[in-house]
Amino acid sequence: MEIEFATEADYTYIADRDQHIAKALIASKIREKEIFMLRDSSEVIGRMRYGYLWDNTPFMNLIWLDEPYRGKGYGKETVLHWEQLMRQQGYPTAMTSTQSNEDAQHFYRKLGYKDAGCLMQENDPMEILFTKKL
Template sequence: MDIKAATDSDYKYIVERDRHIAEALVKNKINEHEIFILWESNEEIGWMRFGYFWDNTPFMNMLWIDEEYRGQGHGKKVVLYWEELMRKKGFSSVMTSTQSDEEAQHFYRKLGYKDAGCLMQENAPLELIFTKNIV
């Protein structure tokens, strides 16, 4: 698997699949190198998108691996890649979240993420917040 920063040529792939971001923000995320595309045999198999919590802490907003490629270590590889990139940029910790009814919470804990709180939204499952020290 290869991990590459998204480019303008990935725009269509992203907006057709990532339903958790306003389409108007995608170009800016691409320009800021805040979306990575995962490739397997010259085919896009997923993406990872991040931003900054409180404008100062890297926050992984979205990690998606297509169903047929899950369970093969691709998610772990892209998360570790991102953490190393953030470490090189001088950050000492990163964050992410997932809903309490999603299996992803177990994935993040296996990667060393610690529960740091939660967010309650009306008519939605509890959003679990995770942090990880990367120094």
């Protein structure tokens, strides 16, 4: 698997599949190198997107692998790649979250993320916040 920063050529792919980001933000996140494309040969198999909570803490907003590529270590490889990049840039901590009804919470805990609280929004499952010292 190759992990590469998204380029303008990836815009349509991202816009068509990522329903959790405003279309108006995709181009700027590509320019700021805040989206990774995950590829097997030249085929896109997933993506990872991040930003910054409080403008100073890297926050992984989304990691997605297409179904046939799950459970093969690609997600872990991607998260560790991102963490290393954030560490190199001098960030001491990274964060992410997932809803309480999603299995991703177990994935993050296996990678060393610690429960840091929750967010409760009306009509949505509880959002669990995670932190990890880099």
